[in-house]
Structure formats: C-alpha cells, structure tokens
Amino acid sequence: MRRLRQADWSRRLVRETAISVNDLIWPIFVREGGGAPQPIASMPGVDRLSVEGCVEVAKRARDLGIPVLALFPYTDPDKRDETGSEALNEGNLVCRASRAIKAAVPEVGILCDVALDPYTSHGHDGVMEGDRILNDESVELLCRQAVVQANSGCDIIGPSDMMDGRVACIRAALDSAGRRDTMIMAYSAKYASAFYGPFRDAVGSGGMLKGDKRTYQMDFGNTDEAVREAAQDIAEGADMIMVKPGLPYLDVLGRLAREFGVPTFAYQTSGEYSMIMAAVERGWLDGDKAMIETLSAYKRAGAAGILSYFSPRVAEALRS
Ligand code: PBG
Numbered sequence: 001m002r003r004l005r006q007a008d009w010s011r012r013l014v015r016e017t018a019i020s021v022n023d024l025i026w027p028i029f030v031r032e033g034g035g036a037p038q039p040i041a042s043m044p045g046v047d048r049l050s051v052e053g054c055v056e057v058a059k060r061a062r063d064l065g066i067p068v069l070a071l072f073p074y075t076d077p078d079k080r081d082e083t084g085s086e087a088l089n090e091g092n093l094v095c096r097a098s099r100a101i102k103a104a105v106p107e108v109g110i111l112c113d114v115a116l117d118p119y120t121s122h123g124h125d126g127v128m129e130g131d132r133i134l135n136d137e138s139v140e141l142l143c144r145q146a147v148v149q150a151n152s153g154c155d156i157i158g159p160s161d162m163m164d165g166r167v168a169c170i171r172a173a174l175d176s177a178g179r180r181d182t183m184i185m186a187y188s189a190k191y192a193s194a195f196y197g198p199f200r201d202a203v204g205s206g207g208m209l210k211g212d213k214r215t216y217q218m219d220f221g222n223t224d225e226a227v228r229e230a231a232q233d234i235a236e237g238a239d240m241i242m243v244k245p246g247l248p249y250l251d252v253l254g255r256l257a258r259e260f261g262v263p264t265f266a267y268q269t270s271g272e273y274s275m276i277m278a279a280v281e282r283g284w285l286d287g288d289k290a291m292i293e294t295l296s297a298y299k300r301a302g303a304a305g306i307l308s309y310f311s312p313r314v315a316e317a318l319r320s
Contacts, residue, residue, distance in 0.1 A: 024066045
C-alpha cells in the first residue's frame with residue numbers, strides 16, 4: 001500500500017474524504033454597542049462582535065465561500081429574566097444582526113439557535129418551576145422564538161434545547177407563520193457535556209447556570225437513545241440533524257449518518273476548539289495541522305458539514 005503513499009499527487013488521488021469550504025458553518029457571537037471586537041478569554045481568536053462587525057464577518061464569509069453563519073448573542077444581564085422574554089423581542093441582538101446581514105450579504109445563509117439559555121436569568125434552555133424544567137411550556141416559547149427569528153431573516157432554525165416534541169411544534173409554527181421554506185437543523189443528539197464551558201462564557205450564561213442540564217441533554221453513555229432522538233426529529237420534520245459535541249462522539253455521528261441518510265452535521269464545540277488552541281499557545285501542537293486533521297475526521301465519520309470556530313482559518317488554509 002505504500003506505493004500509493006509515495007507522492008503528494010498519488011496521496012491526493014486516492015484520498016477518500018476531504019474537508020472543503022462548502023462543509024463549514026461559522027458560529028459568531030454578537031453583542032450590544034459598537035466598536036472593536038471584544039476578545040473572549042477562554043476562546044483565543046474568537047471575539048464578540050457588534051452588529052456592524054457581524055456584517056463585516058458575513059462579507060468575509062461570502063468572499064471565502066463559507067455557506068452559513070450561526071449567530072449567538074451575548075445578552076446583557078439586565079435583559080435576562082426567568083422566562084427569557086428577550087428571546088421573543090424582534091429587536092433583540094440576533095434578530096438585528098440577521099436583518100443587517102440579510103440586507104448587506106443575502107448570499108450567506110443564517111442559522112439561529114432556538115433555546116432560551118442566552119436570555120434566562122438561570123442559564124437554562126427552557127422555563128423552570130423550582131429546579132424542574134417544564135417541557136411543554138418551554139416548547140411553546142421556543143416556537144415563538146423560532147418564528148421571530150425566521151421573520152428576521154434566519155434561514156435555518158437550530159433547536160438546541162432538547163425538549164421533547166419541539167421539532168413538530170416549531171415546524172407547525174413556522175408553516176402557519178408563512179415560513180414554509182425556513183429549514184430546521186435539529187440538535188438531535190446533544191449530550192450533557194463539559195465541552196460547552198467556553199461557549200457559556202461567550203454568551204454570558206456560564207456564571208448564571210444553576211445546576212446542570214442533565215435532565216434534558218443526553219447522557220454520554222448512550223447511543224441507541226441518539227438513534228431514537230434522531231428518528232423522532234426526522235419524523236417531526238427536521239431537514240438536517242446534528243450531533244454535539246463532535247470529536248468525542250464520532251461513533252454517534254457515524255451511526256446516525258449511516259442509519260438515516262439525512263444530512264448529519266457535527267458541532268465542533270467551544271471546548272474542542274479551546275483545547276486545541278490552548279495546546280497551540282503552549283507550542284505543543286501545530287494549529288493548522290490539528291485543525292485540518294480533526295475536521296477531516298468529522299468528514300470521514302460521515303458528516304455533511306461542521307459547525308466550527310476554525311471556519312475562517314480553515315477556509316484560508318484550503319485556499320493556499
Ligand atoms: C445553547 C447552546 C450551547 C451550545 C450551543 N447552543 C450550550 C449549552 O447547551 O449549554 C454549545 C456550543 C459550544 O460549546 O460551542 N443551548
């Protein structure tokens with residue numbers, strides 16, 4: 001087999017899978033106010049951006065050929081409350097950023113998370129009664145959040161809340177609001193994970209979170225359950241599904257991609273990103289090589305695409 005490995009051209013010729021710019025979804029963080037990008041301590045190289053900053057990033061995504069941006073808000077603490085009501089405000093950060101991006105750069109797709117955690121005072125994804133999360137009451141709010149986002153220009157709704165039955169309700173709500181073309185990428189297999197830590201810093205919910213999310217996010221020992229989650233989401237109308245986190249769950253990704261044949265995405269989470277970046281900062285890893293190798297691993301496992309904070313850097317690297 002080493003005959004084929006001799007030269008760069010023959011390695012390229014027989015390569016089975018490769019990452020391409022078309023596989024990338026670039027998550028960005030939007031904040032209030034103007035001015036320069038604001039660094040996020042636990043995510044070196046990732047910033048919180050003003051709405052205008054998001055438009056600049058969208059132009060860069062277009063020029064690099066990155067198909068989709070995923071928008072996440074840093075909501076000021078005084079706008080957070082028990083029920084995450086800011087999520088339903090058409091003038092919230094994500095909605096303003098979506099409208100601004102759609103007006104300036106309509107050729108780039110926009111994905112918005114549906115979950116209340118950037119807006120709640122307790123940092124959970126739904127509404128609480130004491131320390132219990134209420135499924136159906138949460139779903140009702142999530143449907144309204146989805147419609148508000150779709151009306152602001154969001155192309156893909158990404159329910160990341162892990163409530164039962166939310167995809168069907170969101171699909172019905174979008175349809176009756178005249179948003180039949182808005183897609184749903186369901187976070188189908190979303191595990192209760194340590195790898196979301198830096199993201200929670202980025203959106204400002206880390207310090208607020210009371211307890212953990214294990215009563216609604218999946219237990220990391222389970223795979224059959226991921227198959228049931230995905231089957232339900234697809235039956236309820238999901239156009240695409242997702243596995244999250246990515247690298248520690250490639251077995252789940254591979255199984256869902258093979259079993260359903262529905263476009264299956266991976267989320268290379270903040271913790272995975274920061275783990276690599278921390279080692280790079282210490283000179284222990286070659287960042288470009290580690291980034292391309294891990295993103296290729298998602299593709300090899302069967303991913304249709306990857307949400308990655310490395311997206312712009314990967315797109316640059318693939319060009320040169
Ligand atoms: C919100 C949400 C989270 C992430 C994406 N959407 C955090 C969480 O569920 O606590 C994590 C993304 C990342 O770590 O990069 N529901």
